[in-house]
Amino acid sequence: MHRYYNIYQFPVKEDLLDISFDEFGGITSVPPLRVNVRTLNEEDSSSKKSNSHDESTNLATIRFNEVYAQTNFIYNVWETEENQLRLLLSQWNQEHLADTLLAEKVYVSTLKIINRHHMQRLLKKFDMGTEILFEQNLEKWRESIGRPLLPSCDTSIPPCTPTLSEIIRPLTSVSATNSREGSSLNSAINTISISLREILNETPRGKMLVEFYSQFSRFQEEQRTSLISLIAHYFEEKNLKMTLSASYKMENEILEIFPSEKLEYFRTSKRGRIYNKYANLTQSFKNAVSKHIRNDEREVIKNTRHEKSFEPEANGEICLNSLKFDNLSAEEFDRTWKACSHFRLEFIKSNKSIIEVFEKWPFYKTPSGYRLIDIDFRIAFNNRNGLLSEWSQNVEKITLFLTTEQHIKDRNIKGMLAHIKNNDALSENGKYAALIWAIHGFLVPTNKVVKKDLTGKKITTKFTIKDSQESVIYLGSNQQQVEEYISHLKKTKVWQPAIYATGKDIFSIENIFVQFGETRYEFTSILSALDICFKIIFLFDLKFPEESIMFYTFIESYFYKFKPSHNYAKVHILSEFLST
Structure with a gap:
């Protein structure tokens, strides 16, 4: 004391x-x-x-x-009440405020119920430092008498300007009532309820700007520029998307927190200086760095295919450790794998990076990892297995459709179909692989992709039938050619599964395997390889290859009975023919 x-x-x-x-x-x-x-x-x-x-x-x-x-x-x-007030202020070393408070009929009894938004009006004639000290003294006194000062304005009173001490004091929460904007997934991911107070409080430059304003009660253009730069850099570093509404929100908060500022200082155009600064930052970085570097964080859109909700098992981590460290038999391994399936599927569903999934569950990367993919796909998607169970009964119909009514115009594919019809000695793999390639002759890719080269020049690419075929099954004359092709793809494409094989032609296909990133699964059946390719895409929620979107949409809707992610008239025509 x-x-x-x-x-x-x-x-x-x-x-x-x-x-x-x-x-x-x-x-x-x-x-x-x-x-x-x-x-x-x-x-x-x-x-x-x-x-x-x-x-x-x-x-x-x-x-x-x-x-x-x-x-x-x-x-x-x-x-008298005057004596009470003067004595209280003397203990705060702020006796000079007494006359002002008395003129406004503010006494000790009034200070017991005063709210924050009253203080700025009460002390508007004084400097910011005096206001801060008064608020600090009032807070301590109110806490000591069991009537703490509320952290924000009374909701029964019209909106008011926050005091500067609210900026300086560490923020404990961000309002959850701010609505998230944007209907697209990118907007939903990047739009976060963020306030200027949080930016000022969390950054050293923000605290310095607050201190500057508390001393001089106004900003010059140099400080305004620093504030704009601070906000733009904060959004960029936190990977937050700066929308127009977000920039307008920042402008309004600037006017509230720094009352001497005016909107005209920041809204020099429709977009405003804050939005333009952020846009320039992101664009300059892309021009300097991003376009030259391949993104290894293979980010994919989540929650588009996993409609089911998974309740993780309570012993999920225990099962995972058992899988990693216990010497389990094949039967015990499968049983333990299934015992933590929901724990794993929820992780896959909520995780945006396939790399992180494979790091946590490295068993997918083993040569027999495709078995685990098949198990998880069946659990996640209600045992759908249409390609393996229905393909053979549709082979004749598919062949009939492709060879009638001028559905195929490509000469090479016409010759391939003729060879299928006239040669009963073909191996099952050769016949099925050729028919899979032939389907691309009807489902000819129509999409165009615009990309930039290293110089920044835009290049429009229209995919060919061959592009579509090889994005599903790539056939090399020997293993070296296959490996060189895979090495080339790794430099330019994201992780997408595809089938690779060798042979002098598609009918003599052999050495079949599925390559997915650095993981390789070997197969003896071309149909099983295609089945796993599709299941990888669905289980890990990847995009269909751009070259063969129409082909995979057909497999998705007709054989696996999923609602198609894209609508194509030709897919509907072929599916309708096969269903009759």
Whole structure:
């Protein structure tokens, strides 16, 4: 407790109270305070000076607001509300505010119920530093009397300007009521409820700007430019998307927090200086760096195919550790794998990076990892297995469709279909692989892709039938050619599964395997390889290859009975023919 020794004189009727505080712990002290009380009469004051101190002094006990004296009188030390207020302000070393508060009829009783938004109006004639100190003193005092100051404006009062101390004080939460904008997935991911107060509080430059304003009560153009740059860099570094509405929100918060600022300082165009600064930052980085570097974080759109909700098993981590460290038999491994399926599928569903999925569940990368993909696909998508179960009964119909009514115009594919019809000695893999390639002759890719080369020049690419075929099954004359092709793709394409094989032609296909990133699964059946390719795409929620979107949409809707992610008239025509 701080100790003070002060002399207070209060006029009481014709007499004068001379009160010496032996110990004063503050106006809110609870323990009794010892005081010396003596009454002095003007007529005999000089004669009484010769008397002993003990004869002219009565000992009393004082509590807050009252004096209990050992005389016949009870004096109210705090006789007026003005005295109460002045004494309180003196303890805060802000006595100079007394006249202003009294002029506004603000007393101690008023300070007990005052809200933050009143203070700026009350102290508008004073500098920002005085306002901050007053608010700090008021907060401590209100807490000591059990009536803490509310952190924000009273909701029953119209919206008000936040005080500067709200900026400086660390923020504990961000309002959850701010709605997220944008209907696209990118907008939904990047739009976050962010406030200027949070930016100022979290960054060193933000705190310096606040301190500058508290001292000078205004910004010059140099500080405004720094503030704009601070906001734009914060959004870029946090990977937040700056929308027009977000920039407008920042502008309005600037006007609220720094009242001397004007909208014209920041809204020099429709977009405004904040939005333009952010756009310039992101564009300059793309021009300098991004376009030259392949993105290894193969980000994919999530939650588009996994419609089911998965409740993770409570022992999911235990199962995962058992899979990693216990010496399990094949049967025990499969049983443990299935026992934590929902734990794993929920992780896959919520995770945006296939790399992270494979790091947590490295068993997918083993040579037999395709079995685990098949297990998880069946659990996630209700045992759909249409390609393997329905392909053979549709082979003749597909062949018939492709060879009639001029559905195929490509000469090479026409020759391929003729060879299928006239050669009963073809192997199953050769026949099925050729028919898969032939389907691309009807589902000819129509989409165009615009990309930029290293110089920034835009290049429009229209995919061919061969592009579509080889994005599903690539056939090399030997293994070296296949490996060189895969190495080339790794430099330019994201992770997408595809089938690779060798042979002098598609009918003599052999050495079949599926390559997915750095993982390779070997197969003896071309149909099983295609089945796993599709299941990889669906399970890990990847995009269909751009070259063969129409082909995979056909497989998706007809064989696996999913609602197609894209609508194509030719897919509908072929599916309708096969269904009759």
